[in-house]
Amino acid sequence: MKKTRDYGTAWRILRIESITDQIFIKAQRIRTLEEKKISKVDEDITSEYMGIVNYCIIAMMQLDSSPDTPHELSVEHVSVMFDEKAHETKELMFAKNHDYGEAWRDMRISSITDLILMKILRVKQIEDNKGQTLASEGVKANYQDMLNYAVFALIKLSPPTP
Numbered sequence: 001m002k003k004t005r006d007y008g009t010a011w012r013i014l015r016i017e018s019i020t021d022q023i024f025i026k027a028q029r030i031r032t033l034e035e036k037k038i039s040k041v042d043e044d045i046t047s048e049y050m051g052i053v054n055y056c057i058i059a060m061m062q063l064d065s066s067p068d069t070p071h072e073l074s075v076e077h078v079s080v081m082f083d084e085k086a087h088e089t090k091e092l093m094f095a096k097n098h099d100y101g102e103a104w105r106d107m108r109i110s111s112i113t114d115l116i117l118m119k120i121l122r123v124k125q126i127e128d129n130k131g132q133t134l135a136s137e138g139v140k141a142n143y144q145d146m147l148n149y150a151v152f153a154l155i156k157l158s159p160p161t162p
Helices: 002-007 016-036 045-064 075-099 109-128 139-157
Strands: none
Touching: 002 075, 016 045, 016 109, 016 139, 045 075, 045 139, 075 139, 109 139
């Protein structure tokens, strides 16, 4: 919301494919930093995972916006939309977390990064196919999965609480 106050809703100009590419850039940088262990830009992996969370929510907001939706939206309106998407995705996370037995807790962060990159490639393929799928979930489900993977990584990167 701070960036919305600073920049307005400039992200509204982005096509959904461009948002997918922004997520790709963030995930690819994480993978590069994981492999090279050296960063030449003063942004850590945590901030990149946060960017993935935010861009996934932006993507879902864009998916729900019609061509008639104005480019400039009020901070209040964006806040409501953002919270709706975050809440909906959090509920999905709790359901999947239950069914998968919190498997993410035993995963390597690098595997989480790879799963996000795989989901991005899936989304790109669906986008290239004009949204048509035969047996798979659509792009929204993939954005939700990427968001939740990024949250898991952020939890794993957080210092333990006493």
